[in-house]
Amino acid sequence: MSEFLLDTFEVDPKEMRQAYCDALIKEANVNDKLMVIDVDVSHSVGTGKFYEAFPDRAINCGIMEAHAIGMCAGMSETGLIPFFHAFGVFATRRIFDQIFISCAYQDLNVKIIGADPGVTAQTNGGTHMPFEDLGLMRLIPNATIVEPADSTMYDYIVHAMAEQYGVFYLRTSRRKTVKLYKPGTEFKVGKAMKLFDGKDVCIIACGIMVYEAIRAREILKAEGIDAAVIDMHTIKPLDGEAVLEAARKCGAVVTAENHNKVGGLGSAVCEFLAEKHPVPVERVGVDESFGEVGTQAYLQKRFGLTGEEIARKAKIAIQRKGA
Amino acid sequence: MPSKKKPFDKRETMRTAAEIRKGVIRALEAAGSGHIGGSMSLAEILAVLYTDILNVDPKDPKKRDRDYVVLSKGHCGPALYATLAYKGYFDPSELLTLNQGGTNLPSHCDRLKTTGIDISTGSLGQGLSLATGVALGKKLQGIPGKVFAIVGDGELQEGQNWEAFLFIAHQKVTNLVTVVDNNRRQLDGYTADICDEADLGEKLSAFGFEVRRVDGHDVTALYEAFATAGEGSKPTVVICDTEKGHGCCISEIGGFNHYMPVSQEDAKRAIEDIDRRLEASL
Numbered sequence: 001m002s003e004f005l006l007d008t009f010e011v012d013p014k015e016m017r018q019a020y021c022d023a024l025i026k027e028a029n030v031n032d033k034l035m036v037i038d039v040d041v042s043h044s045v046g047t048g049k050f051y052e053a054f055p056d057r058a059i060n061c062g063i064m065e066a067h068a069i070g071m072c073a074g075m076s077e078t079g080l081i082p083f084f085h086a087f088g089v090f091a092t093r094r095i096f097d098q099i100f101i102s103c104a105y106q107d108l109n110v111k112i113i114g115a116d117p118g119v120t121a122q123t124n125g126g127t128h129m130p131f132e133d134l135g136l137m138r139l140i141p142n143a144t145i146v147e148p149a150d151s152t153m154y155d156y157i158v159h160a161m162a163e164q165y166g167v168f169y170l171r172t173s174r175r176k177t178v179k180l181y182k183p184g185t186e187f188k189v190g191k192a193m194k195l196f197d198g199k200d201v202c203i204i205a206c207g208i209m210v211y212e213a214i215r216a217r218e219i220l221k222a223e224g225i226d227a228a229v230i231d232m233h234t235i236k237p238l239d240g241e242a243v244l245e246a247a248r249k250c251g252a253v254v255t256a257e258n259h260n261k262v263g264g265l266g267s268a269v270c271e272f273l274a275e276k277h278p279v280p281v282e283r284v285g286v287d288e289s290f291g292e293v294g295t296q297a298y299l300q301k302r303f304g305l306t307g308e309e310i311a312r313k314a315k316i317a318i319q320r321k322g323a
Numbered sequence: 324m325p326s327k328k329k330p331f332d333k334r335e336t337m338r339t340a341a342e343i344r345k346g347v348i349r350a351l352e353a354a355g356s357g358h359i360g361g362s363m364s365l366a367e368i369l370a371v372l373y374t375d376i377l378n379v380d381p382k383d384p385k386k387r388d389r390d391y392v393v394l395s396k397g398h399c400g401p402a403l404y405a406t407l408a409y410k411g412y413f414d415p416s417e418l419l420t421l422n423q424g425g426t427n428l429p430s431h432c433d434r435l436k437t438t439g440i441d442i443s444t445g446s447l448g449q450g451l452s453l454a455t456g457v458a459l460g461k462k463l464q465g466i467p468g469k470v471f472a473i474v475g476d477g478e479l480q481e482g483q484n485w486e487a488f489l490f491i492a493h494q495k496v497t498n499l500v501t502v503v504d505n506n507r508r509q510l511d512g513y514t515a516d517i518c519d520e521a522d523l524g525e526k527l528s529a530f531g532f533e534v535r536r537v538d539g540h541d542v543t544a545l546y547e548a549f550a551t552a553g554e555g556s557k558p559t560v561v562i563c564d565t566e567k568g569h570g571c572c573i574s575e576i577g578g579f580n581h582y583m584p585v586s587q588e589d590a591k592r593a594i595e596d597i598d599r600r601l602e603a604s605l
Contacts, residue, residue: 035463056463059494067452067486074456077441078464082456097446098483102453106434106443 004185017046017174019151076109088114088130118258119299129291135263149210152181192242198228202246209256215307252317261285280320282313340370346405352590353419360580362402364506364565381411395450396475397431412439448481458499477509492531506567539563
């Protein structure tokens, strides 16, 4: 077990969105170019406190994602660093061409925060449940994509987003999440966190599935299987070195993501390993489905996004070794 | 070359418009074809902006306090390239590389390739939002300069423009001037037949804009409309009534003129025609 994990994992009483806004305010105190742009979901994504702290550096555009993201791109041309907030589906799918052409194609500097990834959209249901945003954003040349497992990463990641030039997509839950990392843990964009060593199979996960991966490791351990766990918080650029090391060491990989199996972390890992070091890979993710309403726990079971499913897939991957 | 301070000289500006048209023809002749209709309707608008209005410097194209032009109808890049070449941003011979592999002058405007282009466009409906961001960014940081966003009337069928209009009026982004090249035609025909925008001026006035409406081929009228635009308490929109393909015999036709082949013979005829019209009008 890595030294940066907590001894016990419990639900953080602080909501992700509160921690995110605190990190934004902290960064805005040292970076006067940072702007907050909202599209009438400020209450939902939790940027409200920023408006009190910096009333002149926050704009609520109203319900107009296409205009707002284009405006962010234009603002960045003058040196400002806009952070655009919306639910994940509206922050990506709805405005894909605007992100592609107004932001990325012309090398402008826009930060996109997509709240409520996958099943964390819960009772907002299918219209609000992004299972495809990672796939869309991965198709954008030079975009950076990060999905944190808990709020410990926020201070680091908000600073990194402000410092690093270009289109940056932060896919993040806004609700209470299981706390995994010790305070002060250091992160690096593009550098995976190796949480547990193991020799039989490596589980590579992101977002809420990191905790499920840790649960899967316990399930497998009881059956005498030694699983490694990696938090691949940066989906793009993928930490190929970490994936390669895991594949070489374990000879089998399971990916786990709160996303369609197509286009996201599982795809990225498969694409990489197919070229560099083919080993059996099993993917845990959503199979050819749209979202629906329910609690997160219900939806995780419904779509097979659980530690149990990861463990089941891990055993299949191990069986396939040498086949 | 901060041309803004020079007194308005109608003849010089008309000559610039003719040079822009000729530059477009030379570029399209070299490429074999291109977006001629919408480029021709823009000639006077660009001539007035770059000769008489904008605070820009071809020797220092990225200067911080410059005025910006966002050509949202990005397919009319050739008209802007001809303008920039004539004003000294790059050698006019570059116009002959339009759309050749590796060129700095692609069909649609690209800020990463062309000196003097501030914003890339081509996916219609996005330029006005980008221009709004530039204008607001300037305003918030106290950077001088206006932003002129040129949109096509056909392009206004894209809904994002109307989000932008709501926002610009509500936030009073007054250093942004929206210029409509109202040539009344789109790729497939007349806008009135395809999706009529009816009285655009009335609509934008209701949105909270100060609406100015001018003959978009009359350089004096354009100068008067642009000179004080972006200085009032309401954001300004200048609706320029133009003709698609205007000012050149090969494109001034009733039929399809959005994108046309231009042969050597066409180009020769067109350039002679543009010169003849200029001489007659001076």
